[in-house]
Amino acid sequence: MARLTVLVPCYNVEAILRPCLESVAPIADELLVVDSGSTDRTRAIAAEFTDRILVHEYVHSAAQKNWTIPQAAHEWVLVIDTDERATPALQREIRALLDGEPAHDGYRIRRRNHFFGKPIRHCGWERDDVLRLFRRDLSRYEDKHVHADVLVQGGNVGRLQGELVHYTYTSFDQYLEKFGRYTTWSARDLREAGKRPTAWNLLARPAFRFLRMYVWRRGFLDGRAGLILCALAAFSVFMKYAKLWGMLRDEAHPAKDERP
Numbered sequence: 001m002a003r004l005t006v007l008v009p010c011y012n013v014e015a016i017l018r019p020c021l022e023s024v025a026p027i028a029d030e031l032l033v034v035d036s037g038s039t040d041r042t043r044a045i046a047a048e049f050t051d052r053i054l055v056h057e058y059v060h061s062a063a064q065k066n067w068t069i070p071q072a073a074h075e076w077v078l079v080i081d082t083d084e085r086a087t088p089a090l091q092r093e094i095r096a097l098l099d100g101e102p103a104h105d106g107y108r109i110r111r112r113n114h115f116f117g118k119p120i121r122h123c124g125w126e127r128d129d130v131l132r133l134f135r136r137d138l139s140r141y142e143d144k145h146v147h148a149d150v151l152v153q154g155g156n157v158g159r160l161q162g163e164l165v166h167y168t169y170t171s172f173d174q175y176l177e178k179f180g181r182y183t184t185w186s187a188r189d190l191r192e193a194g195k196r197p198t199a200w201n202l203l204a205r206p207a208f209r210f211l212r213m214y215v216w217r218r219g220f221l222d223g224r225a226g227l228i229l230c231a232l233a234a235f236s237v238f239m240k241y242a243k244l245w246g247m248l249r250d251e252a253h254p255a256k257d258e259r260p
């Protein structure tokens with residue numbers, strides 16, 4: 001029987017941490033919380049569930065998780081974010097899997113996404129899955145600032161039937177705060193990959209993103225929430241390339257010191 005470490009990254013999430021931990025505590029042989037320096041009651045709430053609370057300076061999500069994964073006590077690791085919940089079906093499936101002989105070294109898990117409290121059943125979000133259950137010593141996150149996936153040595157990856165429930169944004173203030181950080185990080189990833197802010201990338205890519213999500217992936221069936229989600233997704237594509245343009249411009253023409 002394999003034992004399981006559940007890894008939970010967190011920062012100032014006192015309002016949502018408890019239900020997240022409650023959803024994974026029944027299957028965790030070790031609950032490993034890595035905190036980025038919370039100033040609210042996050043660590044106090046985590047301490048009600050575990051004594052393994054690490055504190056580490058946050059660079060970006062992938063770096064934080066890659067720093068923590070080797071410190072897991074057990075061979076198998078499940079990563080869950082604080083805005084996610086493991087369903088009872090997923091709990092049972094993971095426990096049954098680890099009680100036997102897993103056929104794969106990593107497993108993808110589908111997410112049921114909510115946007116402003118509304119379940120999103122289209123827009124392409126219905127196909128959302130993430131690689132979250134994996135062998136500790138064979139797996140690391142991609143070295144990317146945002147949207148990094150787990151790379152499993154050998155690529156032996158399966159898929160579970162149980163789901164995570166993902167509560168994304170609940171207010172525009174929350175969205176805009178994360179939007180600023182993520183578009184900046186995405187622009188940095190684009191720069192490191194040698195991408196350019198061409199007219200195609202600034203105009204056509206955002207339009208294509210909207211059409212793909214709203215029309216081809218039938219986002220219109222999700223009502224006004226679907227429309228807003230698709231429009232924001234398109235704007236985020238424009239903004240990351242606009243920020244890339246700003247970064248490259250600043251590198252090519254650094255601001256002069258105008259002090260006397």
